[in-house]
Every structure is written in structure tokens, then in C-alpha cells.
Amino acid sequence: SSSGRGEESKEARHHAALLELLSKELGCAPSDIVDADLCLMDAMPASLCGMYEEFISSPRVDNLLSTWAAVKGLCEFASNADRIKEATDICLAVSFDHEEVGSQSFTGADGETLPAWLERILGGLNVPPLVRPEVYSRSFLLSADCAHGVHPNYAAKHQSEHRPDFHKGVVIKTNSNQRYATTALTAALFREVCKRASVPCQDFVVRNDSPCGTTIGPIISSKVGVRTIDIGAPQWSMHSIRETCATSDAAHLLNLCQGFFEAFREIDTSTAKL
Numbered sequence: 001s002s003s004g005r006g007e008e009s010k011e012a013r014h015h016a017a018l019l020e021l022l023s024k025e026l027g028c029a030p031s032d033i034v035d036a037d038l039c040l041m042d043a044m045p046a047s048l049c050g051m052y053e054e055f056i057s058s059p060r061v062d063n064l065l066s067t068w069a070a071v072k073g074l075c076e077f078a079s080n081a082d083r084i085k086e087a088t089d090i091c092l093a094v095s096f097d098h099e100e101v102g103s104q105s106f107t108g109a110d111g112e113t114l115p116a117w118l119e120r121i122l123g124g125l126n127v128p129p130l131v132r133p134e135v136y137s138r139s140f141l142l143s144a145d146c147a148h149g150v151h152p153n154y155a156a157k158h159q160s161e162h163r164p165d166f167h168k169g170v171v172i173k174t175n176s177n178q179r180y181a182t183t184a185l186t187a188a189l190f191r192e193v194c195k196r197a198s199v200p201c202q203d204f205v206v207r208n209d210s211p212c213g214t215t216i217g218p219i220i221s222s223k224v225g226v227r228t229i230d231i232g233a234p235q236w237s238m239h240s241i242r243e244t245c246a247t248s249d250a251a252h253l254l255n256l257c258q259g260f261f262e263a264f265r266e267i268d269t270s271t272a273k274l
Contacts, residue, residue, distance in 0.1 A: 061243035066144035067095045073257025109216035141228040143217030147171035149234030162205045164234040166246035169200030173230040181217035181228035190229045192267045197259025199252045
């Protein structure tokens with residue numbers, strides 16, 4: 001029956017002024033809009049700040065910064081035709097939704113989407129199913145999520161020897177409770193990547209009396225069976241409406257991602273011979 005309840009329900013869910021605004025942006029009639037997601041966010045663009053413009057003030061530094069560095073680093077690596085011809089790896093940059101709320105969704109890291117994609121890629125390359133576990137075991141994942149940089153007003157929140165500072169490079173994050181996926185082996189390989197890319201790195205372990213957040217690193221590492229390290233650029237005010245990071249650390253993270261694609265296979269192969 002056509003009781004009109006669906007149309008009434010839509011009007012009840014969304015204010016007419018909002019539907020009118022959306023319809024103008026989309027170039028359609030308000031009645032064409034069936035439903036919408038509404039998220040509140042800072043509408044101001046990112047900007048440089050600080051006496052020397054050494055900081056980036058932006059919404060969603062966590063985790064647009066890592067996404068930008070990963071994608072741009074991959075593009076920079078792929079822009080060299082000779083390098084692509086010599087490459088023997090499948091290089092990927094993947095971003096997920098819902099990391100802050102558990103990752104259990106169709107587009108989250110705890111879903112089956114990534115394993116399915118990987119299987120389809122390997123199938124398309126005619127890699128036999130029995131060989132695929134070996135491919136995963138030789139692979140390496142950079143779980144890139146921002147780190148809590150030490151704030152001058154709250155320095156006591158960090159252990160004295162584990163205070164990620166701005167302008168001092170990419171942070172290696174470690175947790176004995178496996179909230180981070182970093183191991184001694186993955187950290188050693190990562191440090192060599194940093195060395196070859198001329199990128200400084202620093203270490204972070206949360207205070208013993210503080211809870212530790214987690215990332216998608218342990219999720220993917222256990223789900224796919226791939227060596228993983230949790231890293232990221234330091235930032236202030238994580239999860240605030242506006243966050244802050246250092247311009248130099250953004251550059252370090254980009255150079256690290258590009259350097260990882262360029263050098264990791266050689267580093268891993270030489271290490272395996274030891």
C-alpha cells in the first residue's frame with residue numbers, strides 16, 4: 001500500500017532545511033534524498049601555526065596524516081618506471097573505517113574485506129592456494145596510526161624515557177599486552193628502513209599505571225598472519241575537534257613510507273640470510 005509513511009518518516013528524521021541544503025549541493029530535489037548520514041566536524045581547513053609555522057593545526061590529524069603519507073608514499077614510489085619494473089612485491093596502501101569504535105564492520109579492519117581482497121589479488125596473479133601462506137609470511141605491515149606526543153603541560157603522563165617529541169621523527173609503539181603489534185624483529189627491520197630513508201625514529205611505551213589504546217595492527221597481524229609494526233607521527237590533542245602535529249614529522253612519515261616501499265624487500269632478504 002502507498003500510505004505515505006515512508007515520506008513522512010523521512011521528514012521526521014531530517015529537518016526540511018537540511019534536506020533543502022543537501023539538495024542544492026547535490027543538484028537534485030529534496031524529495032530525491034532517501035536518507036543521509038550526519039557527522040559534525042570542524043569546517044575550518046588545516047593551517048600552519050607556531051612562531052616558525054612549525055606546527056600543523058587540523059581536524060582529524062588522527063588518522064588523515066598517516067593515510068596521506070601512505071598513499072602519497074606509494075604514488076612517489078610508483079612514479080619511477082624503472083623501480084616498478086624491478087619490484088617483486090605487491091605494494092599496498094589500505095585505509096579502513098571505524099578504527100575508533102572497534103573496526104568490526106564491512107569496511108573495518110576486523111572484517112573479512114581485506115583478506116578477501118588479498119586472496120583475489122593472489123588468485124589473479126595465479127598464485128597457488130598452497131603457496132599463499134608463504135606470501136603472507138614474507139609480507140610486512142606498517143600499522144600507521146598517530147602517537148601521543150609529550151605535551152609540555154602534561155609531561156608527567158609519559159614515562160621519562162618514552163616521551164615522543166615533536167620534530168624527532170616517527171614513533172615505534174610497543175606494548176607487552178599486544179595492544180600494539182610491534183616485536184623485536186619487526187622493530188629491527190623498521191629501524192633499518194628508517195636508516196636508509198634518513199628518517200629519525202623514537203620509541204614509545206605507555207606508562208605502567210596507564211591503560212593503552214590499540215590500533216588495527218594486532219587485528220590484521222593475527223587475522224592475515226603477517227609481520228607487523230605499529231608506528232606513527234607524534235601529535236597533541238588526539239581525538240579533539242582540532243589536533244596538532246609537527247610539519248617536520250609529517251615529512252618524516254612521508255619519506256618513511258616511500259622508503260619502506262623502496263628498500264624493505266632488500267632489507268628483509270639480506271636479514272633472512274643471517
